Amino acid sequence: MRLIPKVLTSLLVVMTMFVAGPDFSCGQLVQGEAAPVFSLNDITGKTHDLSAMKDYSMIILYFFDVESRPSQEGLLSLDRLSKKYQINDLVVLGIAPSSSEKVEEFIKRTHLNFPVIADDSDVSNLYQARFILPTVCILGPNLQVMDYFQGGGKTTEIMLLKLAERKLRQNQTMVAKAISDDIIGKNPHHAKATMLKGYAELDEGSLDEAEETFRKLSHQKDGEILGKEGLASVYAKQGQIKKVLALAEEIEKKEPARAYVHLIKGDILYSQNNNKAAEIEYRKAVQKKEAEPFQKAIAYNQLGRLQANLGKYHEARELYDQAVDMDPYYIEAMSNMGVTYEKEGKWDKALDAYRKARSLDKNDIFTEILAKKAQEMLKLQRNVEQKRRIDKLVKELSDRYRHQKKSRSKNKDSWTSRPMVLSFVGFQEKGVLSQRDGFSSVLVTRLTELLNASGRVQVVERAIIDQLLEELNLGSSDLADQETALKLGRVLAAKLIGTGSLFHTPEGPFMSLRLIDTETSAIPKIVTKQLVLSPAFVKEIRRINREILKTVILKYPLCGYVMRISDRQVMINLGSKQGVVSGTKFDVIEEQKPIKYKGKMLHGLPKSIGRVEVTQVEPDLCFARVLNQERPIKEDDKLKEIMDELVSPEGTNE
Amino acid sequence: MTTMMFVKFLTFLLCLLSACMPVYAGADGSIKLYPLPLIELEEIINDRFDQLGFEVSSNTLRADEKILIAKRQKEKWFISLKHHSPLATKIKAVFTVAGIPDQSRIDILWNLISTYRNTPSSKDSLIETEISNQVIPTAVLCRIESVVCVKAKGKDRNIQLSGFFVDANGLIICTAHNLITSEAITIVLFDGTSFRGEVLKTNPHLDLALIRVNLESNAFVPLEDGRNLLGMGERLYSIGCPNDLGGTIFSGTINGPPRRLNSLPFWQVNMKIYPGSSGSPVFDIQGNLVAIIKGKYRGTDALGFLIPFETIIEFFKEE
Numbered sequence: 001m002r003l004i005p006k007v008l009t010s011l012l013v014v015m016t017m018f019v020a021g022p023d024f025s026c027g028q029l030v031q032g033e034a035a036p037v038f039s040l041n042d043i044t045g046k047t048h049d050l051s052a053m054k055d056y057s058m059i060i061l062y063f064f065d066v067e068s069r070p071s072q073e074g075l076l077s078l079d080r081l082s083k084k085y086q087i088n089d090l091v092v093l094g095i096a097p098s099s100s101e102k103v104e105e106f107i108k109r110t111h112l113n114f115p116v117i118a119d120d121s122d123v124s125n126l127y128q129a130r131f132i133l134p135t136v137c138i139l140g141p142n143l144q145v146m147d148y149f150q151g152g153g154k155t156t157e158i159m160l161l162k163l164a165e166r167k168l169r170q171n172q173t174m175v176a177k178a179i180s181d182d183i184i185g186k187n188p189h190h191a192k193a194t195m196l197k198g199y200a201e202l203d204e205g206s207l208d209e210a211e212e213t214f215r216k217l218s219h220q221k222d223g224e225i226l227g228k229e230g231l232a233s234v235y236a237k238q239g240q241i242k243k244v245l246a247l248a249e250e251i252e253k254k255e256p257a258r259a260y261v262h263l264i265k266g267d268i269l270y271s272q273n274n275n276k277a278a279e280i281e282y283r284k285a286v287q288k289k290e291a292e293p294f295q296k297a298i299a300y301n302q303l304g305r306l307q308a309n310l311g312k313y314h315e316a317r318e319l320y321d322q323a324v325d326m327d328p329y330y331i332e333a334m335s336n337m338g339v340t341y342e343k344e345g346k347w348d349k350a351l352d353a354y355r356k357a358r359s360l361d362k363n364d365i366f367t368e369i370l371a372k373k374a375q376e377m378l379k380l381q382r383n384v385e386q387k388r389r390i391d392k393l394v395k396e397l398s399d400r401y402r403h404q405k406k407s408r409s410k411n412k413d414s415w416t417s418r419p420m421v422l423s424f425v426g427f428q429e430k431g432v433l434s435q436r437d438g439f440s441s442v443l444v445t446r447l448t449e450l451l452n453a454s455g456r457v458q459v460v461e462r463a464i465i466d467q468l469l470e471e472l473n474l475g476s477s478d479l480a481d482q483e484t485a486l487k488l489g490r491v492l493a494a495k496l497i498g499t500g501s502l503f504h505t506p507e508g509p510f511m512s513l514r515l516i517d518t519e520t521s522a523i524p525k526i527v528t529k530q531l532v533l534s535p536a537f538v539k540e541i542r543r544i545n546r547e548i549l550k551t552v553i554l555k556y557p558l559c560g561y562v563m564r565i566s567d568r569q570v571m572i573n574l575g576s577k578q579g580v581v582s583g584t585k586f587d588v589i590e591e592q593k594p595i596k597y598k599g600k601m602l603h604g605l606p607k608s609i610g611r612v613e614v615t616q617v618e619p620d621l622c623f624a625r626v627l628n629q630e631r632p633i634k635e636d637d638k639l640k641e642i643m644d645e646l647v648s649p650e651g652t653n654e
Numbered sequence: 655m656t657t658m659m660f661v662k663f664l665t666f667l668l669c670l671l672s673a674c675m676p677v678y679a680g681a682d683g684s685i686k687l688y689p690l691p692l693i694e695l696e697e698i699i700n701d702r703f704d705q706l707g708f709e710v711s712s713n714t715l716r717a718d719e720k721i722l723i724a725k726r727q728k729e730k731w732f733i734s735l736k737h738h739s740p741l742a743t744k745i746k747a748v749f750t751v752a753g754i755p756d757q758s759r760i761d762i763l764w765n766l767i768s769t770y771r772n773t774p775s776s777k778d779s780l781i782e783t784e785i786s787n788q789v790i791p792t793a794v795l796c797r798i799e800s801v802v803c804v805k806a807k808g809k810d811r812n813i814q815l816s817g818f819f820v821d822a823n824g825l826i827i828c829t830a831h832n833l834i835t836s837e838a839i840t841i842v843l844f845d846g847t848s849f850r851g852e853v854l855k856t857n858p859h860l861d862l863a864l865i866r867v868n869l870e871s872n873a874f875v876p877l878e879d880g881r882n883l884l885g886m887g888e889r890l891y892s893i894g895c896p897n898d899l900g901g902t903i904f905s906g907t908i909n910g911p912p913r914r915l916n917s918l919p920f921w922q923v924n925m926k927i928y929p930g931s932s933g934s935p936v937f938d939i940q941g942n943l944v945a946i947i948k949g950k951y952r953g954t955d956a957l958g959f960l961i962p963f964e965t966i967i968e969f970f971k972e973e
Contacts, residue, residue, distance in 0.1 A: 084887055453693035455718070456740035542694045549691065549740050582718045583738035617718060644739045 029127065032325060035061075035143045038123045040095070042115050043104050048093060050143065057329070057360050058166060059139040060092045060159075063119075063129035066106040067098070071133040074156035077182070079112045081160075085178040093117065097124045138162060140328040141360055157183060157190075164196045169294060169329040171361070173204040191223035195292075198230045202237065210234050225251060229260045229295075236264055237506040244268065259284070259291035263299045270306075271432040278433070279306050297327035298435065304336060305433055313340040331357050332435040335367045338374070339438040347378040365538055366442055373445045373462075380463055390464055397464075398471045401491045415638060417558045419578050422451065422515075422548075423460040423494035426479025431504035439502055439509055443531075443541065447498075450545035456579040457552055460492050468492075482516070489518040495556070496524070498548075508532040513544065515551065525551040550643070557641035562588070565633055568626045570612050572639060575620040584614040586624065586639040612639070684760055685746045688767055692735050692743045696720060698770055699733060699763075728752040758798060758844070758901075765902055790903055793941030794891040798903070799873035801935060803842040803895035804828050804851070804865065816894035816933040816947070817841070817865065819874035827966065828933035829948060830856040830863040841867050844901050860918065861948060861961065862969040875935055877970070880943045880963040884908055884921060890960075892925060892947055894934025906956070913959065921945055921960040936960055 029035070037051040053059060060078070064071040075094050082090045094116035096103055103118040129135035132150040136159050140146040147162045149155060160179050168176035177200040183193035194217045201210035211234045218227025232247040245268070248261040266281035285291075285299035304319030317340055323333035338353030354371035358364060380386055424447070427440035448459040468488075469475075479485050479499070489497035500513040508531050515525040527544055531537055560574040574580050588611065592604035610629030614622050626633060688695060696712075699722060703710045708724035708731070715721055715734075724731040732748040745767075749759045797818075804817045804826070817828030826841060833839075839851040849867040856863040884890075891905045906925025913920045923936075927950035936945040945960035 084885075450691065450693055454691050454740040455737065538697075542691075542697075545694070546691065546741060553740065579740075581737035581740060583736075583742065583744070585739070644742055 029137070029145050029148050031145055031148070032328075033145060035137065035139050035145050036126045037143070038121070038126060040117045040119065040121065040123060042117045043100055043107065046115070048115060048117060053091070054143050055359065056091050057141050057170065058091065059143070060090070060163070061127065061137040061139065062092060062094050063124055063127060063133060063135040063137075064094065064096055065098065065133045066096045066102050066116075068133065072110075074134055074136065074159050075112070075114075076110065077156055077160065078163075079110070079114060081179060081182060082113050085175060090114075095119050095123060095129075097130065138166065140166075144328060146328060157187070161192055161196070164193065164200075165294075166329065168196055168200050168203065169327050171203065171331075173200040176200040177204075189220055189223075191217060191220060191226055194220075194223060195226045195230060198227075199233075199294075202230070202234060207234055207237060225255050225258060229258070232261070232264050236267065239506060241268055255290065257288055257290040259286070259288035259299060260295045262288065263295060263302065266299075266302060267432055270302075275306065275309075279303070282306065293326045297323045297330050297333065300326065301330065301333045301336065301435055302433055304333070305435075305437055308336065308340050308343070308437060311343075313344055316340050329360055331360050331364055331367065334360070335364075335370060336437040338367075338370060339441070342370075342374065342438070342441070347374050347381060350374045351378060366436060366438075369442045369446055370438060373441070377463065390461075390467060394464060394467045394471055397468050397491050401468075401472055401487065416560050416573060417556075417578055418495075420457050420496070420552055420556060421460060421492070421494045422457050422496045422498060422552075423465065423489055423492045424448065424498040425465065425485045425488055426499045428480050428501040429504065429509075430501055431509070432506060434504040434509065439504075443502070443511070444498075446538075446541045447545060447548070450542065451548060454545075454549055455576060455581045456549060458579075460494055465492070486516060486518055486521060489516070494518055496552075505530075511544075515548065524555045553641060553643050558584070558586070558639075559641070560586070560639045562633060562635055562637040562639060563621065565635060569615075570624045570626060570633060572612075572614075572622050572624060573620075574639075575622050576617045577619050580614055580617050580622045582614050582617055583644070584622075585627075585642050585644060586612050586614075587642050588612065588629065588633050589638050589640050591638070606638070606640075609633075611642075684748060684757070685744065686764060686767075687738055687742060687744050688771070689742050690767075690771065691741055692720065692737050695743045695745060695767070696722070696735055698767065702763075702766060703731070761901060762795075762798075762903075765899060768899070769902070790891060790905065791939050791941065793939070794893070794903065794937050797875060797935065797937060797941055798893055798901050799844045800871075800875050801844060801893045801895075801901065802826060803898060803900045803930075804933065805840040805842065806833055807838065814895065814898055814930045816896075816931060816935075818893075818933075818935045819871050820877055821874055822870055822872060824867040824869045824871065825854075826851065826865040826867065827946070827969075828863055828865065829946065829961075830858055830861050831932065831949075833863050839865060841865065842895075842900060844873075846900075857969055857972070859916075860965055860969050862946070862966065864969075875943050877943065877966070880966070881938060882944075882963045884938070884944055884962075886911070889939055890923060890925070890936050890944060891939075892927075892931070892934045892936045894931045894947065896926070896928035896931045896934075898930055906958075909957075912962075915959075918965060919962050920948065921962055923958050923960055924956050925958050926956055927958040931958075 035050070039047060039049040039051075041047050062075045062078070064075055066072070075092070078090070078092055092114040094112065094114055096106070096116060097119045100118040100120070103116055107116050124130045127135060127137055129150070134155055135150045136148070136155060137145060138147040146166065149158055160183055164176045164179035164183070167179065177197055180193040180197040180200065183190050184197065187193070194213060198210050198213035198217065201213060211231065214227045214230030214234060216227070217223040218231060220227065228247050228251050232244050232251070235243040235247070244264060248265055251258060251261045262281045262285035266278045266285060269278035269281060282299055282303040286296070286303055300319045300323035304316040304323065307319060308316035317337055320333045320337045324330050334353060334357035338350040338357065341347070341350035341353060351371060351374040354367045354374055357367045358371060424444045427444060429440055444462070448462065451457045451459050474484065474488070479488070482499070485497055485499050495518060496515050497518055498513060498515055500511065502509040502511050511527070511529045511531055513527045514523055516523050525548065527547055529540055529544065531540055558574055558579060560572050562570050563573050564571040572580075572586070587608040589606040590609050591606045594601045594603045609631055610633050611627040612624035612633070613627055614624045616623040700710060703724045706726065708726045710722060710724045713721040713723070718737040720735040722731070722733040722735070724733075728751050730750050734746040736744040738744045747760050747763055749756055800819045802817050802819070804815045806813055813832045815828055815832070817826045819825065820827050833853065833856060839853060840848050841851040842848045849869055851865040851867045854864040854866050886908055888908050889905060890907065891903055893901065893903050896902050904926045906923045908921055909924045910922035913922055927947060931947050932949050934947040935943055936947060938944050943963065945962050946966065948959045948961045951957040951959065
């Protein structure tokens with residue numbers, strides 16, 4: 001008896017589809033387009049308004065029948081997974097075209113983590129989810145439809161698979177792994193799920209586990225190619241190029257239509273400085289039909305980066321667009337889009353792109369820094385007065401550069417320190433083609449912000465350098481030449497220039513930062529660090545900032561004179577302009593008289609006869625209290641900054 | 655008349671309160687000097703406030719002083735940051751709940767900063783972010799005063815572990831390894847005061863020990879609220895004295911099925927465990943006692959084993 005209505009329904013579906021033609025089956029739910037919005041009240045009276053949820057990066061709409069067990073299975077698995085792995089950001093709406101009493105009963109029975117709503121306003125029709133249940137619709141950023149599938153049988157598995165894939169692309173590797181494990185638990189030879197698990201392990205850096213997973217997969221009948229592709233990417237990350245190429249050849253022979261091997265080959269060729277050949281491989285990767293969506297997306301992105309490197313920003317943007325179409329969670333491609341605008345000086349468009357990228361992942365530090373920078377540049381652009389000041393300055397500087405005039409007249413007082421000006425010029429990016437563009441920009445922006453905040457160092461504004469380089473027609477390759485960089489530094493009146501390289505490796509960029517003294521060409525400090533794009537990145541940059549500050553204080557201590565002294569308070573001819581902050585300590589020093597010995601003048605080291613600590617700072621001068629003195633400190637005594645004694649990391653009580 | 659009485663009652667209450675926490679009353683603990691640039695300290699604190707859902711407003715008083723004010727319902731932070739040099743910062747912190755100062759929260763802040771300064775940046779980043787994304791539940795924070803640091807003379811060196819009060823009469827439970835019954839034991843409370851302790855009994859097989867101090871304390875972990883059956887992936891919080899840093903909270907999850915070693919059951923967790931963590935009580939999200947830290951898996955910092963609640967009960971039941 002119960003069968004009849006089901007048969008009838010399916011008949012009806014077939015009929016309607018037949019009558020309405022292909023328009024119906026696609027209807028409004030086209031992949032990549034915005035989903036129809038709705039607003040429903042649940043049994044507690046809470047309103048669920050889809051249009052108000054557009055900031056969520058993923059929403060699952062699950063249409064089902066509260067009375068049919070098979071149609072609930074997927075929803076129950078989602079609930080179980082979210083409870084088991086504490087997936088807090090999983091937004092699921094269960095929608096049932098049943099009476100609210102029955103829905104209430106269902107809620108009481110199952111205690112789901114997600115809201116289950118009785119559909120009383122034809123939302124199911126809007127999603128063509130009236131006849132075939134369950135119907136699952138996965139919505140991505142800005143409520144665009146990413147996946148849509150219907151019907152019993154394998155729906156749950158397909159849904160979980162899609163979910164794992166999307167979570168992997170959102171960089172939630174733990175969740176992706178957990179879900180794929182769940183699928184594998186029920187179906188140990190599930191090739192796609194095993195593949196996803198392998199890539200999740202690869203992304204979280206567990207290379208050994210990933211290798212094992214892919215190796216097992218490659219021994220499976222239907223998983224050989226997927227497994228070997230995975231193994232190739234593990235070896236690529238380990239830098240075992242011979243192994244990668246051998247595997248690539250094997251895959252290409254067996255399945256000539258697969259795209260991924262070309263992507264891997266392209267990456268290798270690029271890292272060998274063979275950009276032309278790399279481009280050919282990337283183009284092949286984009287053209288070949290058979291690939292996982294994420295592999296295609298990366299291929300588009302890499303090709304885009306190549307175009308951007310050549311200055312073809314418009315082409316690059318088109319490619320990035322295609323990458324995002326393939327993978328709506330591809331934050332790298334979106335951020336790269338912003339970088340192309342940035343390179344063209346279109347800060348408003350750059351900011352838009354960065355904001356879009358940030359909406360996918362608020363914790364993405366990279367786009368956060370880029371967005372902040374774009375915002376500041378935009379503000380600067382709109383400030384006419386500032387712009388005029390910079391234009392004038394740049395003009396002066398470029399004249400000075402061309403004619404190599406001395407930037408300063410000789411100062412009478414050679415002892416007193418001038419402000420410590422530092423300028424970052426010419427950061428070179430080398431190595432593999434990382435999926436992110438703009439790393440050096442992020443690094444320099446962040447260091448500039450931190451160093452300026454210290455009050456001790458002034459960093460030359462990026463806008464001035466950019467404009468000056470443009471005016472002088474100098475490219476980043478010119479600045480790789482140390483002499484040019486130094487010349488530029490001198491023109492900018494910088495005492496130190498910061499230059500160096502970012503060598504991209506599969507694990508992240510390896511930074512080598514050199515500080516060079518523009519007067520003596522000496523190198524007071526080299527910082528080398530392996531950087532990773534994770535929250536630790538922020539911390540690493542802060543550490544680099546501390547190292548630079550320490551170098552400046554130790555190698556370029558502030559020097560000044562006692563101007564006046566009264567009642568244990570000393571007035572000093574250095575202020576915040578020169579880099580004095582409260583708490584700065586100075587030694588009061590006395591030059592020793594040279595000793596004449598056998599016709600030679602022998603100079604001794606200056607002797608410290610007291611110590612003062614700054615208590616109050618004004619722009620051009622400061623006041624300090626006397627900590628100790630061997631002889632009374634007097635006017636015109638020389639002062640030299642000292643590095644503070646180490647404060648214990650646990651903090652000391654005051 | 656009634657208002658007068660009410661005010662008097664309030665003053666009385668306040669007096670009582672301040673009498674209860676004599677050590678907290680002093681303001682001397684709330685100014686510290688850290689070897690970090692001002693902006694870095696400001697960022698760390700701001701990030702933390704962000705995660706905890708505080709509303710922050712910042713203010714630059716003078717060129718070298720920054721004021722942060724953070725509010726969340728009745729809680730209010732006042733923090734002043736002042737340059738001490740380009741590389742060091744003087745920080746003053748005041749915390750109040752509904753106008754009543756609470757030093758314990760300030761100590762948690764100091765802890766946060768020192769742990770930040772002490773942890774290497776790249777290695778532990780994964781675990782660290784996982785923890786920092788989690789807000790520590792108030793129910794767990796409330797337990798912080800019942801946890802103590804245990805210091806004793808071991809076989810050939812001084813040892814330090816963690817423990818906690820289990821009743822109001824000064825009974826403390828901790829792990830037994832390295833502990834020798836006869837030796838003098840010092841118990842350091844959360845507020846820094848220390849007492850002599852006496853080992854009442856130890857059970858090396860269960861790895862548990864019972865210590866008594868001559869002190870009545872209202873801050874203890876009631877064993878009646880303990881829980882035994884934990885779920886895979888359940889989030890847990892430990893409070894202890896890793897490396898003698900009392901009141902340090904770590905969070906972690908059960909990441910393996912129950913293990914059996916020498917016929918005893920253990921929970922496997924991913925949780926930071928350092929020397930001195932042994933004996934730390936472990937709570938669930940509701941602040942119920944669920945286990946005690948036994949130790950870490952050799953060679954790792956974040957894979958550990960917990961003595962389950964049932965073993966604690968077994969220890970108490972035996973004569």
